[in-house]
Amino acid sequence: MSTSTEAVLKRHPGAKRDSLIPILQEVQGVQGHLSREAIIEVGRHLGLPASKIYGVATFYNQFRFRAPGRFHVQVCRGTACHVKGSARVLDAVAQSLGVKPGETTRDGLFSLEVVACLGACGLAPVVAVNGEFHAGVNPDSVKAILETCRGKAAGDA
Numbered sequence: 001m002s003t004s005t006e007a008v009l010k011r012h013p014g015a016k017r018d019s020l021i022p023i024l025q026e027v028q029g030v031q032g033h034l035s036r037e038a039i040i041e042v043g044r045h046l047g048l049p050a051s052k053i054y055g056v057a058t059f060y061n062q063f064r065f066r067a068p069g070r071f072h073v074q075v076c077r078g079t080a081c082h083v084k085g086s087a088r089v090l091d092a093v094a095q096s097l098g099v100k101p102g103e104t105t106r107d108g109l110f111s112l113e114v115v116a117c118l119g120a121c122g123l124a125p126v127v128a129v130n131g132e133f134h135a136g137v138n139p140d141s142v143k144a145i146l147e148t149c150r151g152k153a154a155g156d157a
Ligand code: FES
Pocket: 076, 077, 078, 079, 080, 081, 082, 116, 117, 118, 119, 120, 121, 122, 124, 125, 126
């Protein structure tokens, strides 16, 4: 049993099904994502099959099922960013990386997340890479940002 999942479950003795979402949030908080192993452990604790937990968790955009990439890319789709063209920015990132929101590239380099608001609406549209904000991005500039990340990774290889 994973000790971090175990620690979360110990905080919820005798938990029932209605504790599922808070427990998943806590597990993701400590592990960064929901691993298959963690889902099975939570299921055992709550008496729910893993398939049921996946069914519920996939309904919520907040849960990730794969470990974040080395570069975690957050594309803001809040109102201010939407008005300034964030849909095209998201398309450009998804196309460049070949993943959908919530996924991690096969090489583990990038993960993509869509967020509701990064709290920097004056800089819209905003993309954050590992928490570092890039303001006023467009499809071309965001691809250049990803290229810079690839270059950094190649330089470290
Ligand atoms: S809407 Fe994008 S930062 Fe607020």
